[in-house]
Each structure stands twice: as structure tokens, then as C-alpha cells.
Amino acid sequence: MPHKIPVSVLVVIHTPDLHVLVMERADHPGFWQSVTGSCDALDEPLAETARREVLEETGIDAAGHHLIDWGHHIEYEIYPHWRHRYAPGVTRNTEHWFGLLVSGKVPVRLSPREHLQAEWLPYEDAAARCFSRSNAEAILQLPERLAAYTARQAALVKDQV
Secondary structure (H helix, E strand, C coil), rough: CCCCCEEEEEEECCCCEEEEEEEECCCCCEECCCCEEEECCCCHHHHHHHHHHHHHHHCHHHHHCCCEEEEEEEEEEHHHHHHHHECCCCCEEEEEEEEECCCCCCCCCCCCCEEEEEEEEEHHHHHHHHHHHHHHHHHHHHHHHHHHHHHHHHHHHHCCC
């Protein structure tokens, strides 16, 4: 199996009323997270990575919803127990954050090789459930990010009138 590319996405799937989908990892029971995944190729657009990972992990087709590039990325140290997936010597990953606004608590079809179960939780509870500090931080930013997106959409509509 080829090595993972150390460029990834984090996709916070959420409803307008700030419920967030979190999933329990199959390879680490008790570890809950949002959708994450690495680029398949160095030239794969990040939005395409986000759409692909959402579909693979949840069965949700992002094309029918609002995928929002938050324009934010972080760099973090890859947990030692996952470094074997990367080329020798790779210890850091750059993660790009996205939101996926869905109309409500849409049905989820989990990939059983990746996740054991999923829950829709109020955003504060979802953040508390996540094992990753950065995933929790992204979720806690959701009210501000959703408000900014809503304001941008309202301005676009106003400009078109």
C-alpha cells in the first residue's frame, strides 16, 4: 500500500441548529472524530478530498449540501501509532478545515472498516467527545463560522436583487 500524503482535510458535518456528526473509529474504539482523510494525490484539490472522504466515511454526497472551505489549516505532529502509514521520517501533517452544512440530521451509512458508530450531538457535546484537540477546536468555532457563512450568503442574495 502506498504511503499516505501528509496533507489532509477535516470536515465538520453540521446542521443549521449546530448539531454535529461525530463517529467512533473502528481502529481505536473510544476515539471519536469528524470526517478526516488525506489527499490521494499531491494535485488533488482539497475540496475534492473533502467530498470524497465524506462520501467514503458517511455515505453523504456533499454535492447535495453546502461544502464550505473555512480557509484555515493547521500543522500537527502525527501520532506515533499512525506514523507507519507515512513515508519514513514523515512526522507532521497539514490539515485543512471544511464545514459541510446539511439540512438536518441526515441518514449516515458508515464505512465499517473506518467507524463503529455515529452520533449527532449539540456542538459543545460533539467537541467534548473528540479525542483530537484540533478537531474539538474546529467544532467549537462552528457558531462563528456558520454565522460568517450565513452573512456571506445573505450579502450575495442582496447583491443579486
